[in-house]
Amino acid sequence: MYLNPEERKQSALIYRGLIMASELVSEGERDAARICDAVREVIAKAPLATIQYLELVDPDTMKPVEKLNTPGLLAVAVYFGHTRLIDNVILKP
Secondary structure, three states: OOOHHHHHHHHHHHHHHHHHHHHHHHHOOOOHHHHHHHHHHHOOOOOOEEEEEEEOOOOOOOOOOOOOOOOOEEEEEEEEEEEEEEEEEEEOO
């Protein structure tokens, strides 16, 4: 409702990025910076997107993690125009 058709189309890249993060972890990636950078690259393919935050954190403390040794929460907020979209996924090593 708040997105125009092009923003709606591009916003699907948020979900694609989260799915890709899950795939990276299932393939053995544990470095939080690499995971976050890969997701940023996916979302950056949406020229109308502005990332507010993209962080891999401990789901209990919400503190950033460097290595994914236990389940982590990958949280993202992205603006499309004036609309802020948020999403997250639990990544299980």
